[in-house]
Amino acid sequence: MPVLTYLWILPLLPLLGAAVNGIFGRSWNKSIVSAVSLSSTTLAFIAAVELVREFMALPADQIPWTRTYFPWISAGGFRADFALQVDQLTVVMLLVVTGVGWLIHIYSTGYMHDDPGYYRFFSYLNLFMFFMLLLVLAANYLVMFVGWEGVGLCSYLLIGFFFLKQSATNAGNKAFWVNRIGDFGFILGVLLIFRTFGTLDFATVLPKAAAMPAEPVGQSGVLTTIALLLFVGAAGKSAQLPLYVWLPDAMEGPTPVSALIHAATMVTAGVYMVARSHAIFLNAPFAMQVVAFVGCVTALFAATIGLVQTDIKKVLAYSTVSQLGYMFLACGVGAFSAGVFHLMTHAFFKGLLFLAAGSVIHAMGGEQDMRKMGGLRKKIPWTFWTMLMATLAIAGTPGFSGFFSKDEILLAAQRVNTPLWALGVLTAGLTSFYMFRLLFLTFFGAQRFDEHHVHVHESPRSMLMPLVVLAILAVGGGWMAAPLLWGKANYFAEFLSPIFVANQEAPAAAAESAGGAGLLQALLGAPVIAGLVGFFFAWWFYIRSPETPRKLAASLAALYKLLYGKYFIDELYAAAIVRPLVWISDNILWHVVDEGVIDGTVNGVARVSRESGDRLRQASTGNIRTYAAWILMGVVVFTSLLLWMVG
Amino acid sequence: MTPQIAVFLVLAAMAVAGAVNLILQRHPIHSALSLIVVMVALAGLYLLQGAEFIAAVQIIVYGGAIMVLFVFVIMLLNAGEEERTNLSRMARYVGVPLGVVFLLEVAYWIGRATSHMAQSSPQAVSTRELSTLLFREYVFPFELTSFLILIAILGALVLARREDSD
């Protein structure tokens, strides 16, 4: 079992690639750089596949398979080892990360071909792979946090990849900062875990947490606190309300980055973390409610913004936020495996969407505004067809991967909380609308660009191959969870069942309500219908009568403006938090408190000393009679004191 | 009132008047003369207490030598009337009142503290006894005073010498 035994190989491969490219890549030509980078990811993917093979053969009592390498931090009773572990959840994530990562690496060789920072890009990308693998392989919260922060770092680096652009570096900073706010919660959660359980190892913490009594809603217990704190971290990383603001801006990065990091893998780390900590969450029902609520509201909220955006990547970004909301909704209602499943399918279709969008942008020579596209269907057929597959998948078309995962989530939501379900369905309709809007605006209708200036061309094969592979996955990837519909085993859920063993209420509930199969069908139908409605409106608005949207926008000007302005959340944050903070720091803390009060006191003491010194020296008038008077004063005072006071 | 007290009072009045006059006179030569009056009065008081030798020294050294020196210097420097400058407010408004306070305070306390002191009768002290004491017990300071005089001479030499003397 070479890979399981030498588990460190898996993260090390991309790290090596990153290091080699980072140090030497500047002077190498691009083919060597891409060879290094690709070979490291390819090997990582192969290793991951081999790992899965080996893992399948492991006896159940050896799962999770843990490898401890060296004590990383150890002081005064605290100990965190550098340890990796593999279990079913890890395996799923590993495949997603290495697989999608690998494809996107291939895609990037084409996409980034003309960029002068080629080596840098691949170095960062490989580094990202390393941290992402560390994140999913971690055997304790601290190593997980390493990956967690590491991917944040890479996200920062890659968003700001075009560092000559002010907006790109702004976006990078914003991403890192907002993530840090999340990390604040995460770190506190980890600290509380340590305080509660005395360790950070999953293998100890999670069973202990599971063994603790569930904390009733309305009574804040330690698990609830932990869960909420962890969720703050997750919300930061996975762009949930109110910390989602960085993700749309993150589209400043190169498109493969958006695909890999800001759609397929990194942003799902929050979901992964919540799923990983499910034992804690399950015993904290209030936290579960919060997660579900936040997820659901985020899903709807982001979808409404996505309705009116004109930047092709922005639409996808808000869509990502929305879909992540679904995943949290799943976790919040206890359907962790459904959440993870949606995570996986989302990685396929959203990755594909971004890559395809990248292909479109590539074809349009960098143009991202959909209003300046149109009619591209014929010119870039491969892109169109793959993108269509992805759109169908995300819209929840029956048979496509998104259908299975989304419906499973909504099903679970319905069991717990009907309003959430309703909102989910509504979101599904909105999703369908904006995705088809995107497709129609881009590929259908009249060409709204000047062909003399823009030479539209299909992307090179290195970019198309990943599109095709992902399209296949987007279409077929859902079937492994499909059979639940027909009463058979859900392979995916079953595979993960050892992990979420504490979470068997959901299937149990399913069994209970098996009688109401008709109701079930009806419920499952709802999202499909919503999707159709969305499709219809999109068709109506953008194919049938393209004038309608403008009229509608005019008649609902306020709402349109609100949505187009993304609810002005960024502006709100800027006005309510950022600018006051900077203003206070600058004008109050620095200039008033620091320079005025504290330094003023210090300099004031100096000035008082100087001035009293000046006074004192005025006593020294040079006139001897004055001096005599002073002496006399001393004499009188001392003799009087001696005579009257002392003795 | 015994005659001694009467003499004392006369001499004391003389001394005080001289001292006050010293202050009030504006020409230094007048002040010097007032001071001589004080000294003479004091010499009388010494006699009254039987300190004949001291009285003699007082007249000879103080009145005769030191004050002559003063007068000589005043004449030499042609010192005129004191100017009425009052540059030191400190001295005028603090110093002088404090001086008066000091005077009263010391006089009061000393008067109070010594009122019980024994009144030994005035017995003439023989100069012999005095010189025995001076040259036996106090020979060391006595020798030191010779150095003091030497220093004074040296000082006068150094300071008053004209620049073109060498």
Added chain:
Amino acid sequence: MLPPLQDLYRIAPEIVLGAFGMLVMFLAPIIPKSRHGVLSAISLVGAALALAATRFTALYPGAAYSGLFRADAFSLFVHLIVIGVAFLAILGSTNYLKREDLDAGEFCALILFATAGMGVMAGAQELLTGFIGLEMSSIASYILASYRREAPKSNEAAMKYFLLGSFATAFFLYGIALVYGATGTTHLDLMGQAGAQTSATLLKMGLGLIFVGLAFKVAAAPFQLWTPDVYEGAPAPVTAMLSTGPKAAAFALALRILANVDAAGPLWFWALWAVAVMSMFAGNLGAIVQTNLKRMLAYSSIAHAGYILVALAAAAATDHPEAGIAAALFYLVSYALVKLGAFLIVAHLGGVGERNVEIEDFTGLARRQPAMAACLSLFLLSLLGLPVLAGFLGKFYVFNAALESNLIWLAILLALNSVIGAYYYLRVMVAMYMREPSKPIATEPVPWTLAVVLWITAAGTIYAGLFPTRIIGFAAKAAVNMR
């Protein structure tokens, strides 16, 4: 009837100093002015012999001249300070005198006489003897202060010093008279025993006035106002001597009284406390605003008088004054070394007529004369109380004494004052090291005599700072054997 021979041994240093003073005085008119170096050399020999003669006092400790004078470890210690100061002052001023075209003969003679007077003060066991010693040193000092007689500032300094000094002396003397009236004696040891016939009021007032006289001499506030004027106006080598020797002697006399007269401790304690605090603040705050280095150092010596007075207060506050006395003695040594060196450097760098004594004139000294700058920095840092230098240990012992007597507030005030002091000492270093000179100043080569003095003082400062054992041990011994 001659006094026993031992008595002569006990005043051997004074005899040597007086004899050489007279010798130089008589030789001065004979030897042509161009060869006045010889006179300095003879005076140096005299000072050196006087230092050697202190050995006699060590060999024959005890009271001399019917108890008027006392040779003991304490007087030996102070003798070593004042004679050492004289030696270094004479050596360090030879070039100055030549430069300023002043007679070396009288100068040296006066220093030797003054030193003899200080020696008498150090050993005085009787108030009047102390008074005569005080007058010897004072009158010589008045003359020395006016030694650049054509310089108006020098005369003015002398006049102020003379008039105020005499004024204070009169108080001192009146105090002696009252103490005499109160106790019937002027012998310190007898005074300590005198009990019955003591008139409390007279004694209090007398000791109070004596205190005033001594406080004036050591330049303690509020009797300090003369100090900056005199130190500024007097020729710099004289200032070097004035700020060290007479001060040490006056402190010695104060310590004698404190150690011997039981009544003095409790009576003086509050006065010492208040005067110490006032001196520290007056000196340090006043020094901050000075632009003239000489004047600044004068203010600093007021502050240092305050520090030593803290030690005195510590001695006065307890029945075991040894720690305080030892601290004061150690401090005097460290202070004398440093102040002497600093003023002599000023004397040299001031140039002809002492025109360049503003702090401004020291800008860029580190470039022009790095060794001088380093030396002056060393002295300033010692005054500041930086460890490894004598000044630090001086302060350390003073702190220790103050705390031993539970004078915590005084210690804290002293601490605060050290910080204020640091400011102006460092300002001089700023000028020397960190600023560019504002006007061109000619560099004079350092004469070897001054170099020797600076080497001695600098080395002494470091030695006393690193290995204080012998000095503090000696000081402790002196403190113990005082009565």
Added chain:
Amino acid sequence: MQQTFILTVLTFLPVAGTLALLLLRSDDHLWIRRLALITAVAEFAISLLLLRGFEAGATGYQFEEFRAWIPQPPIHYHLGVDGLSLFLVLLTTLLTPLSILASWKSIDQRAKGFFISLLVLETGVIGVFVSLDLFLFFLFWEVMLIPMYFLIGIWGHERRIYAALKFVLYTMFGSILMLVAILWLYRITATAGYPTFDVAQIQMMLSNGTLTMPLRTEMLLFGAFFLAFAIKVPLFPLHTWLPDAHTEAPTAGSVMLAGVLLKMGTYGMLRFCLPLFPEASRRFAPEIAVLAIIGIIYGALVAMVQVDLKRLVAYSSVSHLGFVVLGIFAFHAISIQGAVYQMLSHGISTGALFLGVGMLYDRRHTHLIKEFGGLATPMPVIAALYLFACFASAGLPMLNGFVGEFLILAGTFQKHAAWASWAALGVIFSAVYLLWSYQRVFFGSITQDKNGALPDADWRERGILFLMAAVILWMGIGSTFITRRTEAATQTIMQLMQRPRAYDAGGSNNMDHPAMPVNGANAAASGGVANLVNSK
């Protein structure tokens, strides 16, 4: 115990180097630099021997040297290291050669004085860390001020004189009160019959109850010690000397100042405040923690809005050192370990930042952020490594800053969750100010022509930065190498903190077993002087 001299050698080797430097002609800059570097490197090599000989896990001091120095009051030349000081010494010996290298070209005026000051500074700092006698400690503590004063005042920038004076006076204000406290403590030991300045001995006497003091006294003494250390750290609101000193100091000065001098304050707290005055420490801990937390957040916020890059890093030090103080006064083994670690890692990462800023200064002679912009294009290597240092400073896991911060937070959280939560806010802000300034300096297009042609790091600079990066990474991953060695010292501090309250009467029955042979142990409190005379 085997008598070694390694600590003496380590302490005074730089001074020996300066003596050699004095012999060189002052315009022979090349050899002055070389000699200084050789001295510093040799020093570092010797300090590695120290590391090799150090016995991890052993309690007490190692490499002890003990000699009588001044008999009255009894002062000893007592040196020794434990885990606490070991790495601080190493940090010093590491940063000094780097500072010398960093000054290789930028100091072309009065180079001799500069390197002499730097080496004397090293002696002072090492002396502080290895002294086990309070007097000796204070001596080094004060001595180190002067070279730093010169470094800032002579080779600094525009307002250097103001900054230098402010630095010295601020520090002196605190330390002189500490001197009073040291002496007071000595009086207490003398009253107890065992007059001594020896830290180890006082600790022992306190722990076995030989020495007792009233709570009021303890609190006053604590206050005096703490004030001195808090100024040095610097703790809010005593920090305002720091931005000025840092901004005006030359690169080497800033590196040494931030790298090691600030640690003297926190070291003092650990070495003296906690073990000597545990009860007072406990009583004041909440107030101190609040100040530390204010410092963390306040420092970060003020750093955020700075327009001067060096000032920004300076304020970040206020923030980071706030963490250390918080960790110390949380009184938890983990947080104290974290504090020790954070001291070291702050030295490295902030040192690296200052080195980077210094390189920018060498090229443009300004620290103002607005003068830069887009520097990543002409100088990618410096940009990359500076970013690395930024992330280290921001506490990214697997880099050094994280370990310390996390341990501090973890330990503090065990006892005071609220403190830790507030402090953790600093994690957010540190990312804000560091990355924002980085963006303005290095990212974007070049806005000023002068910046376009700036050369990238040369080999010397690369060496410095890569070395720092390597240390950063190593400390981020191999933290147990250090924590294993600091563990015992931390435990000792915790134990000393636990001692029975000395003023609970009845604790002083251990008089038969004085802690250690004391010179003149039977000297009575006030008869000390007399005793000395008799012994002569």
Added chain:
Amino acid sequence: MVPTSYYLVLSAVLFGLGVVAFVFKRNIITIFMSIELMLNAVNLAFVAFSRALGQLQGQVFVFFVIVVAAAEAAVGLAIIIVIARNRGTLDVERVDSLKH
């Protein structure tokens, strides 16, 4: 018999007048004379105490004081002459170039 306290009070008064004169007068010579007045007052006190205590020492002290006064006078007048020469004034308030 004249009580000792009379002499002493007189001495105190004279001393005090000397003090007042020192502060009040402006001519350097007169100021110096006020010092002589103070010394005389001290002498009176010494003699009075000497008589009261039945000792001779007090008178010896007076002798010394007179010698000291003489020495002071010599030096003081020399200084005054130098001042007058260099400044042309004896007003003490005009001799104030050293200040602050």
